[in-house]
Structure formats: C-alpha cells, structure tokens
Amino acid sequence: MTTANVVKLGHGRKGLSGTVVAVGAAAGSPGSSDIQFDVELERRLLEIGLVEGAHVEILHEGFIGRDPIAIRVDSMRVALRRREADAVLVQIDGGAGMRRQGGRDVA
Amino acid sequence: MLHELPVRAFRVALVGNPNCGKTALFNALTGSRQKVANYPGVTVERKEGSFVTPAGRHIMAIDLPGTYSLRARSPDEAVARDVILGKAKSVERPDLMVCVADATNLRLMLRLVLELSGVGIPMILALNMSDIAEHRGIRIDVAGLARELGIPVVNAVAVTHDGTSALLGAIDGMLDTIGPAQASHWSEQSADEVRDAHHAADSMVARFVSSSAGATDWTSRIDALLLHPAAGIAILLAVLFLVFQAVFSWASLPMDLISGSFDALAAAVRSVLPDGMLSSLIADGIITGVGSVLVFLPQIMILFFFIILLEDFGYMARAAFLMDRIVGGVGLHGRSFIPLLSSFACAIPGIMATRVIENRRQRLATIMVAPLMTCSARIPVYTLIIAAFVPQQKMAGFVDLQGLVMFSLYAAGIVSAFVVAFVFRRWVWRGKSEPFIMELPGYKRPMLRSVLMGVLQRAFIFLRRAGTIILSMMIVIWFLSTFPGAPEGASDPAINYSLAGMLGHALQPLLAPIGFNWQIAVALIPGFAAREVAVGALATVYAIGGDADSLGAVIAAQWPLATALSLLAWYVFAPQCVSTLGVVKRETNSWRWPVLMFAYMLALAYAASFIVYQLARYLGG
Ligand SMILES: Nc1nc2c(ncn2[C@@H]2O[C@H](COP(=O)(O)OP(=O)(O)O)[C@@H](O)[C@H]2O)c(=O)[nH]1
Numbered sequence: 001m002t003t004a005n006v007v008k009l010g011h012g013r014k015g016l017s018g019t020v021v022a023v024g025a026a027a028g029s030p031g032s033s034d035i036q037f038d039v040e041l042e043r044r045l046l047e048i049g050l051v052e053g054a055h056v057e058i059l060h061e062g063f064i065g066r067d068p069i070a071i072r073v074d075s076m077r078v079a080l081r082r083r084e085a086d087a088v089l090v091q092i093d094g095g096a097g098m099r100r101q102g103g104r105d106v107a
Numbered sequence: 108m109l110h111e112l113p114v115r116a117f118r119v120a121l122v123g124n125p126n127c128g129k130t131a132l133f134n135a136l137t138g139s140r141q142k143v144a145n146y147p148g149v150t151v152e153r154k155e156g157s158f159v160t161p162a163g164r165h166i167m168a169i170d171l172p173g174t175y176s177l178r179a180r181s182p183d184e185a186v187a188r189d190v191i192l193g194k195a196k197s198v199e200r201p202d203l204m205v206c207v208a209d210a211t212n213l214r215l216m217l218r219l220v221l222e223l224s225g226v227g228i229p230m231i232l233a234l235n236m237s238d239i240a241e242h243r244g245i246r247i248d249v250a251g252l253a254r255e256l257g258i259p260v261v262n263a264v265a266v267t268h269d270g271t272s273a274l275l276g277a278i279d280g281m282l283d284t285i286g287p288a289q290a291s292h293w294s295e296q297s298a299d300e301v302r303d304a305h306h307a308a309d310s311m312v313a314r315f316v317s318s319s320a321g322a323t324d325w326t327s328r329i330d331a332l333l334l335h336p337a338a339g340i341a342i343l344l345a346v347l348f349l350v351f352q353a354v355f356s357w358a359s360l361p362m363d364l365i366s367g368s369f370d371a372l373a374a375a376v377r378s379v380l381p382d383g384m385l386s387s388l389i390a391d392g393i394i395t396g397v398g399s400v401l402v403f404l405p406q407i408m409i410l411f412f413f414i415i416l417l418e419d420f421g422y423m424a425r426a427a428f429l430m431d432r433i434v435g436g437v438g439l440h441g442r443s444f445i446p447l448l449s450s451f452a453c454a455i456p457g458i459m460a461t462r463v464i465e466n467r468r469q470r471l472a473t474i475m476v477a478p479l480m481t482c483s484a485r486i487p488v489y490t491l492i493i494a495a496f497v498p499q500q501k502m503a504g505f506v507d508l509q510g511l512v513m514f515s516l517y518a519a520g521i522v523s524a525f526v527v528a529f530v531f532r533r534w535v536w537r538g539k540s541e542p543f544i545m546e547l548p549g550y551k552r553p554m555l556r557s558v559l560m561g562v563l564q565r566a567f568i569f570l571r572r573a574g575t576i577i578l579s580m581m582i583v584i585w586f587l588s589t590f591p592g593a594p595e596g597a598s599d600p601a602i603n604y605s606l607a608g609m610l611g612h613a614l615q616p617l618l619a620p621i622g623f624n625w626q627i628a629v630a631l632i633p634g635f636a637a638r639e640v641a642v643g644a645l646a647t648v649y650a651i652g653g654d655a656d657s658l659g660a661v662i663a664a665q666w667p668l669a670t671a672l673s674l675l676a677w678y679v680f681a682p683q684c685v686s687t688l689g690v691v692k693r694e695t696n697s698w699r700w701p702v703l704m705f706a707y708m709l710a711l712a713y714a715a716s717f718i719v720y721q722l723a724r725y726l727g728g
Pocket of ligand 1: 124125127128129130131132235236237238239263264265266418419420551552553
C-alpha cells in the first residue's frame, strides 16, 4: 500500500476528501483490545457503505473534541465517532498539496 | 367491486433501510386500516394493515423495522429477519416482499436486495422518493435495473395521491403468477461477501443511474447551520426550549378538561351508586386512578408531535449527532437523547421510545435512568411545596427564587441521571461499548398527515397501557388505601385505618431520620400510583378538601422547612410510580430490571433526603 497521503479517517479534519482503501482488520487495529468489537465494527462500517473504493469527505465535526464526525459516503451522509472512523483508511484526493487539510499521516 | 373474490389475503412485507420512506409508503398503501401491536415476547412494534389492489385482491401488509442487513443486531432487526425467514412465532411468512429503496441513495438497498434474493420469497423493488430523485436530476434506468435483478422495479412516491399506482400494478402482476415461497438458503454474509455485494451494487449504480449535478443541495446548506459547532448547539437548545414551552402551555387546557371530566365522572358515580365498596372502587380506584395517569395524554401527544415532526424533517439524527459526545461520555448513545427528552413529559413514553437504540446495554442503561428525568407528575408536588415554603422574592433583582428552586430540581434529575448511567456503564456492564454509526438522512418537508397518524398511534399505545398495566396497578393501590375500612365512630380519615395507613405508620420510624411525619408516610403509599396522587392523598390525610392552597397553608404551618426540602429531594429520586415499573417489566421482559430500578432509586431518594434533612436542620431550618 502506498503510504503517501493515506490517513486514518478518524484522524482527518473537516474538508478531508478521498477514497477508502481499507476497512476493518485490513486497516490495522482500531486500537481496541476487544476482538468482538472490531469484528462487529467492520461489519457495521461495511453495511453502511464504507467499503474499499467508496468516496468519503468529512463534512462536519462535533463541538466537543471535534467528535463525532459527519461524513459523506458516496451519495449518503453518515455520522460516526472518530474512534470508529479509525478503522477506515483513506487515500487523500489531489496529491500532496492537500495534506495540510488531511491531518496526520499514519506512521 | 362487482363480484366477491375468495378472500385469501396475500401477505406482503415491506422491507428496507431506515429512512427510505417505508412508513410513509405503508401509510399510503393502507391508509388508516392499520393496527400496531407487539411481536410476542419482544418489544418491537408490529405494524400490519390491509388494502385491496386494483384487481380486487385482499392484501395484508406488514411493515418490517428498517434494516441494513439481515444480520440481526437489534431486536428490531431480529424481527425483520425472523419474519422474512419464516421463523417468527405467530407471523406467517410473507408471500411477497416489497423492497423499498430511497431512489436518491440506491446503493445500500441494492446490496440488501442482493442479500434478500437468497431467502426464497418473490420480490418487487420500489424506488421510493422518485419525486425527489427527479428533482435532483437523478435518472434511473428502471427497465435495465429490472432486467439485471430479475425482479419488477417500479417508481413510487409515498406522499402523493397516486404515487403508489405503479407499485399496486406490480403487486397484482406478481400475485397472478406467484408460486409457493421456497425454502430459504440465506446464511449470514461474511465481511468479504458484504464487500462483494457492495461492488456488485456499485456496478449496477454505475450502469443504471446517472445524475446531472446542479440542483441546489439543501441538505448541505441546512447542515452547515444546524451542525455548526456553535450555532448548531444554540439552535438545538432553542428547539428544546420551544418544544417544552409548547408541551406545558398548550397542554394545560386539555389537561384541565380531562381531570375535570374524570372528577365529574367520579362524582356522578358516587351520586348514582349507593355508598359502599363498589362505588369507592369505581369512583376512587378506577376513575380517579386512571384519570390521574390519563391527564398526561395531552402532553405526551404534543411531545410526540414535535418528536415525529423533527424526526420526519431529518433533525433527530442531527440532534443525536450533537448530543453524542455529551450522552456518549456517560456510556449512553446519541439516540438515548430522544427517550430521555420524552421522559420529561412522562417516563412511560420515554421508555417506550428506547426501542430506537440498537444496543441492549445502552438501551437498558437509558431505560434505567429515564425516570430520573423530571416528569410532569412531579410538578404538582414540587409546586405545592415550593409555593408553601419558598418565599416569592427575587434574587439579585431578577432571578425568581421559586423558579430557581424548580430549576435546580430539574437540574438535579438530569445530573443524577448522567451519574447513574455512568455508574451502570462503568461497573455493571464493564467495557463493551457499541459503535455509534448512524445515517444522517436528507432533510424533507414533513407531511402533516403522517405526523398526525404517528401521534395517534403513540396515543393509542399509551392508552392501551393505561387500560391494562396502569388500571390493574390502580386497583391494587386503591385496595391498599381502602381496606380495612374505618371502625365505627372513627374520628380520623378512613385512610388512616387502611393497609396503606398501617404501612405508613409502620414505616414512619424508618422515615423519621429524613424528617417525614406519619401523614407524609401515609400519603406516599397511594402516591405510588402516580406521583401527583400524593398531593390528593395528603389532603385526605389532613382531612381537608382537594384545594391545593389550603393544603399549602396547612403544611406551611405544620412542617419544618427541613421536612419540606427533604420531601423535594425525595421526589427527585423516589420510584413513586408503579406504572413506570410495570412498563419497564414489559419492555425488558424480566422482573430483574424493575426491581433493580426500584431499589436504586429508593436508595438514592433516602440518601438524598437524609443529607438534605440533616443539613437543613444543622443549618437551623
Ligand atoms: N417527497 C417525498 N417524501 C417522502 C417520500 N416517502 C417518504 N417521504 C418523507 O420521508 C421522511 C421519512 O419517511 P419515513 O416513512 O418516516 O421513513 P422510514 O424511516 O423509512 O419509515 C418523511 O418526512 C416522509 O414524509 C416520497 O416518496 N417523496
């Protein structure tokens, strides 16, 4: 996987826009030690349309700690918490120039 | 109809994602010929209705709960799955499924249609909201999609007069040739199968849906305001404020009418029937008891009017988004917000509204704290005591002291609900949280007709509760406050000699440390019927008429301030409502939760009253 411009969705800021490249286990551990939660999370993300290839954009951020976030997934809008959004890896649109908006890179 | 066809009602189930307009379509098909009940054993609403197709077929329609997949997470989704797979107790497997899709967002439903094609029931795909799709310049190749999926596909508009005619035609066409349902070969999809189905759905969207951009995106514009970190919160608070204003000001007239007519009815019964047990049971037990709960009907209807209006508009999901961090911080779900809001009118509709929460633990936690919200049955008690004990004066020139006390009682309820929820999530159900992932539907103009229909259904459910659980609880309370009757020549009010009176006297030593005299102890027993009944019971114990002002004068003269404050604290927490406990039993299908609720609320009430009383006495109250 190219690491340039690939970020965890949960680390993105308002305005980030890109294409989903990995969801769930393939995106690396979302950071919880609860396997059941991770499996459930992957399914839920997939069922609501966050699949590889989907186009996403962060539309809004919550007012406390910028959490949760509202995103556009192709033609629909979805709200989720950053912790959960971390299970989604996004390839940022438009090359390196957009990085500034896109938040931290994944190490 | 020219000739009667044999009446074998075909069963048609509506299936679809949440927010696809399924309820509106169901209403359009069945009109008012519908009934709402519960699936046995679970608390999911079961909506059925009937209609006749243009060809004269009798159809029994079932509206299944919205779902993204057949894999069941919530009780709602389990019901949808069981009915479709023919596993539901008491519900026959449908002959035909109408898959309802939001035409402006086809992809997810196409995925579900692919999943559903394995269950062996013939299907029709209805592209609902096609008016909105057209308006936005979205064009769907209906014939191509039908060929690809191998099922009939029709456009539908749930909210116009003839928006369902194509669907009705397709149902008739399908039922002409229908064979018996086949065995299901559905099994839960793995994550990779979900991915594959998505890609298949994507490719269909790419081939059959085209959209010309350009139409104004109202949803984005409205969201820019309503989800704005500062303005969004301000608007949410303003909306809540207006809703509560309406709930309390609009409801007061019908509430007066209801309590007035129940009083008149009770008086009429007393005058017609000879004095005795029967007259007392009907007038004091049944009529007054049920009336004391039914007075909340106007508030509940107004509250649900706004909740359904905001839900149909698309705002409730936004409210859940804005509140998620706050209620999520104590382990509840953004969606817990709506039930908790309803609980300010009455905990019963609030507890019923927790059905929208998918996760069982979050749902239980929400149920457990819902009665801590200050319901309107507490208001008569609060106003009685505040009017009698808190001087009507302004603090710092503009803050009304009585209002301030009232406000702090509300605040105490909210804060304690958060603390209790936190404790539950932290120590009772450790760890285990649930993803918060929720669709934010596009904004739509609400249709008054469907909003009113929703309100009437809520009202009806509440009335049925009042007719069953609440009525039986009232009879028990009446029995306790009536038997045994007063002896010959007794000078005290009859309630003193009853079981409730004995219980009150027996409990009084326990209540002495929190400053309750025996009159309060006795009045609290019938007060379990509904919180505000305690006011009437106090008047009975002090043997004065129902006039609240004279009761206020009596208690102001007889109670120390510490006792009054202690009783206020008691009412913030005490589980003084058997109807709520009964509904919790029903909704959770177990005695465990109502018992736990009763115990923790009682413990909190006692502790709070103890602290308040002792502190007030120490400070010289
Ligand atoms: N314009 C338009 N609005 C619709 C249509 N169907 C449903 N709606 C609206 O969409 C909103 C949500 O519909 P509802 O039936 O509650 O969705 P459900 O969650 O699938 O049951 C309501 O405000 C409806 O009035 C339609 O075909 N056209």
